[in-house]
Amino acid sequence: MNKKAQMITIFFSLFLILAIITILGIEYTNLQTNQNLNSLEQAYNLPKLEYYNFLGILSKTSNINPSNNTIIILNSTVQNIYDNFFQNLNATLLELNTNNLIMRSVMTLYINGxxxxxxxxxxxxxSNFTAVILPNTDYVSLYLNGTKIVPLTQGKATYLNTLQPGLYKVTAYSNASGLKNITYYEKVLITTFIESNLPSGTKWxxxxxxxxxxxxxxxxTFSVPPGTYSFSVPDVFASCIHTPSPSSGTLTAYSSQSITFSVCPHT
Incomplete structure (x- = not known):
């Protein structure tokens, strides 16, 4: 065998050895990755996810539905690219490293479901305020108008109460690293009739x-379910007969209606 043929044989042998090592390495990495992902599925109560190995970049994703805080799991080598992309879609990114599983906390605030x-x-x-955090080994608490109403609780914090009419600021907080507060508002509404022209203290x-x-x-005021209902207002007898306007009609719940009574003539 001449020198050129020997060099070709050596080259192909080295290439074959390198290919075998690469395949074994990928299979080992796949095994580690699947073990990590199984742990992830359990911690986040996820369904079985599809697994991909594309050009050496390991990834595994759920069905993408960005409006519902979809959990996206990626290899950390592409973290920055996907961080920016999925954050714009309001999705949640969980970082997966081939050797370490980095579980990013996911917090959701439910107001009346x-x-x-x-x-x-x-x-x-x-009112029903519930904050849920995953993995459920993390802690979450609730604030109402800046005041803590539920202390840090593992997995889920819930507050039930009947509140007075008004606007309420509800905030979910967690001490998990890198997790931002979530704040939304609840408005408690009531149906109101407001009179004018009656003497102070007059019953109507x-x-x-x-x-x-x-x-x-x-x-x-009235507390009624959503809907449109009939109303009626009778005359009021004080120093004279005070006639209401309007005296009857319909009103949609959680709105207000002005009632103007007639004024007694001067004597």
């Missing part, structure tokens, strides 16, 4: 959705 959203409810309805009443409420102030 709605995920990461402002909500409105009628007065008299119980309104019947709304079949319910009659009475007051000596200028406001009468």
């Amino acid at each position: 709605k995920e990461n959203s402002n909500t409105s409810i009628g007065y008299g309805t119980q 009443n309104v019947t709304y959705d079949g319910i009659t409420n009475t007051s000596t102030s200028d406001k009468i």
Whole structure:
């Protein structure tokens, strides 16, 4: 065998050895990766995910639905690229290294069952604020208008209460590294009738959705489910007969209606 043939044989032998080492290395890495991903699936209660090995960059992703905090799992070598991309889509990125599993905490705030959203409810309805964090070994707490209402709790924090009408700022907080607070608002609404022209302290009443409420102030309120209901306001007898306007009609719940009473003539 001449020298050139020997060199070619040596070259192909080295190439074959390198290819075998590369394949074995990828298979070993795949094994490590799958072990890590199995741990990840358990920690985040994820369904079985599809696995990809593309040009040596290991990745495994769930179905991408950015509006629902989809969990994306990638090799750390492409972390920066995908960080920027998926953050713009409001998705959640979990970093996967071939040797170490870095679990980034995922926190979600539910207000009356709605995920990461402002909500409105009628007065008299119980408010339900729930913050959930994954993995569930992390801790989360709740604040209402800046005041802590649930201390740091592992996995999930829940607050149930019937609040007075008004606007409430609800914040989920975690001491997990790198995790930002989540803040949304709940508005507690009530149906209100407001009178004018009655002498101070005069008793008047309104019947709304079949319910009659009475007051000596200028406001009468109702707590009813969403909908549109009939109302009626009777005359008021004080120093004279005060006639309301309007005396009847319909009103959508959680709105207000002005009632103007006639003024007594001067004597």
